Amino acid sequence: MHIAPLPWMTAPETRAVMDALNRDGDMARFVGGCVRSAVLGLPISDIDIATRHTPDRTTELLEAEGIRVVPTGLQHGTVTAIVNRAHFEITTLRLDIETDGRRAVVAFTEDWREDAARRDFTMNAMFLSPDGSLDDPFGGHGDALGGLIRFVGDASTRIREDVLRILRFFRFHAHFGKQEIDPAGLRACADHAALIRDLSGERIRTEFLKLLAAPNPNPVLAAMEETHVLHEFLPGPYDPAALHRLISFAPEETDPILRLAVFAPERPNQAFQASQRMRFSNAEAARFTDLSSGDLGEMTDDQAVRRQIHAHGNSLFEQLVRLGHAGGTFDDATTRALQARSKGWSKPVLPVRGADLVKLGIAAGPGVGDLLREIEIWWIERDFVPGREECLAEIRRMTGKE
Incomplete structure (x- = not known):
């Protein structure tokens, strides 16, 4: 199978990296999301490369061509090449020899199929050579075009290797699915839903917010509720009808925090706080609370x-x-x-500040804040019309300093 070379494949930065790695033949190919996007005709955000070279040899070949290399994940065989401002993540072909559902101990290999066999979904297990030749050992090309999210090999085995794949399964279906959810994958996710408790909040948050940003996440959310996956990190009750109305009104707006506040708002005194479980940043948690309440x-x-x-x-x-x-x-x-x-109406700012009150002879301290709140209430009641001098006059009247 062949794909006509795309602009990102033939860009000077990309060619510099691939030429350096492939100096001795078929030693490096594109892999992962950029290949999936090439098949689907979608724009890419990152270029990932798989190679038969060890990390040391990868670094040696790139640096010989004047390319900067950063050791971003040597324990998993990953380095990052930087050409101008373009970043390329390059990972040595590998096998997972020991997994615990969150991390893996790996061994390097030179076999493309062995590396593909340890990946999550068939559409992510394709390799693309610089000349456009597509290596598709598990039928990912047809699955990508057909919108079928299918695990590579046995779904339960893939999930036990990395439990986050449960959430990725639903997230990928929300974004790329065009038919019913794969029954074998759905059943495996349901069987292992309780393992989600072992995942870090940061990993859950990243996947789930990406899922919520899909064009229409409601059908996938319903499947997650039915399989008890959703309950493991997001308490109910859920309001899919409200989420449907939100999306229908402005489908181009895909704000995941807003969608979450509609679908499952955080309630006061709720024992299980979703924002804490998903380790929201302080800003995200505050915004979620503001929207929920x-x-x-x-x-x-x-x-x-x-x-x-x-x-x-x-x-x-x-x-x-x-x-x-x-x-x-x-x-x-x-x-x-x-x-x-x-x-059409920007929020106005109270035209006086604490320093103005101190200049009027009011002692600095808590009393200044109290008086500012009083004058702000007076100002709001008059529809934000009084200006600085009027506010100061009212303060003098309030404090007997007329």
């Missing part, structure tokens, strides 16, 4: 809308409107109108 309240007029925008900020207000639409509070027209009002 955000309440816009009743907005009967434009002034009430402005108050809500000021309370939450423009961006969060617009996202909370989307959440309200997903939950059935706002119809399409109201949602668009509220978002338009937010985009």
Whole structure:
């Protein structure tokens, strides 16, 4: 099978790396996501290369051509070549000789098929030579074009080697699946769902947020719930109908945190906190909590809308409107109108600061903050209209310093 060379394959940086590695014949081929994307006609983000050379020999050949090499994962046979600003991850063909579901002890090999046999899915187990020749030992080409996510060999064996493959199975189906989920793979995921408890939160978060960013993750989420995979790291209840409304309103917006807050919001005093289990960053956790607990309240007029925008900020207000639409509070027209009002009115800033109060003779300390909050309430009640001098005059009146 042959694929016409693509621009990324013939780029000078790519050719420099491949020419150096293939000086002695068929010693290096493209592998993984870039090959899958080449088959599907999709853009690529990373170029991964598999080679028969050991890491030491790979480094020697590249450095002889003036190419910088970084030892990014020598225990697994991986180095990174850098040409100009292009990065190429290069890994020696290998076998997994010992696995525990999270990490593996590897041995190097020179056999392309042996390396392919230890990979997760057939569509990720293809090798592409620089001339466009495709080596496809497990039928990944047909599976990729047909949208079938199929484990290489025995699904249970692949999962026991690396439990994260359960989540990758569902994530790949959400992005590339075109038919029913492979029954053998689904059954193996269900049988080993409890092993997800042993995965680190960071690995779960990375896979699950990528899954949520798929065009329509709902069918896959339903399969994950049925197989009890979802319950292992994300407590219910779930609201697939709300997620469907969110996606239908703006399918081009694939924000995974927003989608998560619609599908399974984190509730106060919830014993099992999803953001903690998935080891969200502080910023992600705060945003998830804000979205989960955000309440816009009743907005009967434009002034009430402005108050809500000021309370939450423009961006969060617009996202909370989307959440309200997903939950059935706002119809399409109201949602668009509220978002338009937010985009047309930037959140104003109180025109006085603590330093202004100190200049008026108010002692520095907690009292300054209390007084600022009071004057802000007064300012908000007047629809953010009073300017600096009016606010200062009101402060003088409040403090008897007129």
